[in-house]
Amino acid sequence: MHGIRRVPVVFVNAYLVDVAADEPGRGWVLVDSGLPALGAATIVKAAAARYGGRPPRAIALTHGHFDHAGSAARLANLWKVPVLAHELELPYLTGQSDYPPPDPTVGGALAMMSRTFPHGSINLGDLVRPFDQDGTIAALPGWRVIHTPGHTAGHVSLFRESDGTLLAGDALATMNQDSWISNVTMERELRWPPAPLTTDWGAARSSVERLAALRPTAxxxxxxxxxxxxxxxxxxxxxxxxxxxxxxxxxxxxxxRTGERGVISLPPPVADPVGAAIRGGAIAAAVTGVVLTVGHQRRRSRRRFAAD
Ligand SMILES: [Zn+2]
Ligand SMILES: [Zn+2]
Known part of the structure; x- marks a missing residue:
């Protein structure tokens, strides 16, 4: 992909995008910011290698989940640059609304792991502002903002028309996150958006159709x-x-159901017997650990007493 560097942060990607492809001296934009703390450290290092100490023109977010917006505040403050997001994503980026909770019952490896995912809002305050209404990005000429809701309400993808490059965010994935093996091998495969965090599947499907109509080359x-x-x-x-x-x-x-102020209503929770068993197992393991530790200390203190 011309003028684009993928920066993996554990299991999520951020992208360094040249304003003029393969001319890093003309400036750049960061797309997504990775996990909290770790994202900032990894991205700063990768950006230093490509752009020296030069900050980006802006940070563009595909959406506000913790693995995409987690380091946005830290980097925006470091570089003194604005964060851009879709207006329907702003409630979750300004502390107004939490995201709908993950659905661990949807099945697969990611759903199993999602029980540990945070879904609270991130508060970027004045650092964040909406993309321009006309779908262009002043900081990144030649790219279009495509509203691709479904995974989240204000999810966007970015598309460069000149060569058909698509930055799809979580509108889809290029690996099967539902498979434990694929999470290691990263085998390339088009898949639905990260399932446990996708809260409108009809919209997600329409968004994938919208992206397919662009006929991307990357x-x-x-x-x-x-x-x-x-x-x-x-x-x-x-x-x-x-x-x-x-x-x-x-x-x-x-x-x-969501709106311009965030979540309006949620479908009822689904019974989660596996989660209950895990929580029960964790409690049982903790109790067992305490009993064993106390028993061990008692035996040690008895031994010490006998030795005296
Ligand atoms: Zn996401
Ligand atoms: Zn993600």
Missing amino acids: IAAGHGLPITGEAAASELERFAEQFTPPSDGRYVREPA
Whole structure:
């Protein structure tokens, strides 16, 4: 991908985007900011290697989840640059509304892990402002903001029309996060957006169809390795045609309802026997640990007493 550097931060990608492809001296924009703290450290290092100490023109967020916006405040303060996001994402980036809680019952490896994910809002305060209404980005000429809701209400993807490069965020993934093995091998595959955090599956499908209509030549997402080449457009077209949401889950049955102030209403929670068992197991393990530790200390103190 010309003029774009992928910066992996554990399991999520951030992207350094040249304003003029392959001319790093002309400036750059950061797309997504990775996990809290770790994202900032990794991105600062990668940016220093490519742009010296030069700050970006702006930080553009595809959405506000913790793995994409986690280091936005730290980097915006460090570089003194604005953060841009879709206006429907602002409630979750200004402390007005928490995201709908993850759905651990939707199935797969990521859903299992999602029990530990934070879903609270991040408060960027005055650092964040909405993208321009006309879908262009003044700081990044030649790119278009495409509203791709479904994963979150104000999710956007970025598209460079001159060469068909798509930064899809979490509108889709280029790996199967639901498979434990694929989380290690990162095998390239078009997949639905990260399932436990996707709260409107009908909108998610429409968004994938919107992206397929762009016929991209390179697809770089928040999770996975980029898919590039002549087959990218036809693969995405086929994926959009065959897009099927997970078979069941809290937001599969009914979407979360959201508005310009954030969450309006949520579908009822789904029973989570696995989560209950894990919590029960954790409590049992903690109790066992305390009993064993106390027993051990008692035996030690008895021994010490006997030795005296
Ligand atoms: Zn996300
Ligand atoms: Zn993500």
